[in-house]
Amino acid sequence: MPEIIEGIPDRVLAIYAHPDDPDVSCGGTLARWSRGGAEVHVVICTKGDKGTSDPNVDPAELARVRSGEAAKASELLGIAEKHLLDHPDGELRDDNALRGELVKLVRRLRPSTVLCPDPTAVFFGEDYFNHRDHRVVGFAVLDALSPAAALPHYFPEAGPAHQVETSLMSGTLEPTVWVDVTATIDDKIGAVSCHHSQFADGGEWARRAVRTRAEEDGRRAGVAFAEGFRRLRLGA
Numbered sequence: 589m590p591e592i593i594e595g596i597p598d599r600v601l602a603i604y605a606h607p608d609d610p611d612v613s614c615g616g617t618l619a620r621w622s623r624g625g626a627e628v629h630v631v632i633c634t635k636g637d638k639g640t641s642d643p644n645v646d647p648a649e650l651a652r653v654r655s656g657e658a659a660k661a662s663e664l665l666g667i668a669e670k671h672l673l674d675h676p677d678g679e680l681r682d683d684n685a686l687r688g689e690l691v692k693l694v695r696r697l698r699p700s701t702v703l704c705p706d707p708t709a710v711f712f713g714e715d716y717f718n719h720r721d722h723r724v725v726g727f728a729v730l731d732a733l734s735p736a737a738a739l740p741h742y743f744p745e746a747g748p749a750h751q752v753e754t755s756l757m758s759g760t761l762e763p764t765v766w767v768d769v770t771a772t773i774d775d776k777i778g779a780v781s782c783h784h785s786q787f788a789d790g791g792e793w794a795r796r797a798v799r800t801r802a803e804e805d806g807r808r809a810g811v812a813f814a815e816g817f818r819r820l821r822l823g824a
């Protein structure tokens with residue numbers, strides 16, 4: 589039987605690379621949980637300043653536009669607060685500096701559940717392989733959660749240690765749990781639609797892709813629409 593996560597965590601942190609990533613990856617879940625009373629925080633690690641195929645677009649202007657798009661999407665999903673790390677797009681490094689930034693946020697916000705990309709998901713069929721920043725963020729988050737944030741001698745200047753209970757990794761090829769997003773699939777599609785700068789066709793393809801993907805996950809979970817995750821239980 590597929591396991592569906594029914595409960596609403598109290599405090600949630602979603603950590604992703606680019607301004608549109610949380611909406612595409614887990615927007616239905618974030619909307620469901622924020623509507624259910626969770627305090628949902630989002631961390632965006634880069635400015636998304638290279639996310640265009642147009643050589644005439646100014647990267648700084650693109651970053652500004654994408655930040656505005658993401659703010660509208662966050663409002664739709666009921667995000668409590670967004671935290672921007674402002675690294676250059678495409679240049680994230682899985683190093684001590686990034687882990688330190690993440691540990692500091694985790695220890696300050698003290699979430700019970702952290703969402704991030706599954707860094708082991710590399711190849712999706714023959715059409716797509718996972719963006720480097722997504723892979724980097726996934727591994728940096730996991731290493732920041734365990735052991736770093738949970739043990740006081742890692743980054744002692746970053747505040748008191750905090751053990752996150754659960755990590756849910758999106759964009760996974762091996763989902764182990766699902767969240768029923770039937771009630772919030774339209775919020776998710778609305779949030780994805782806010783990212784106008786990312787669409788050549790006005791967003792029709794993206795809206796269809798998001799719906800189809802959620803339907804496929806729903807079939808596996810036995811509900812109309814779902815988001816699938818690889819789960820790690822980190823807490824005792």
Ligand SMILES: [Zn+2]
Pocket residue numbers: 605606608609719722
């Ligand atoms: Zn991305």
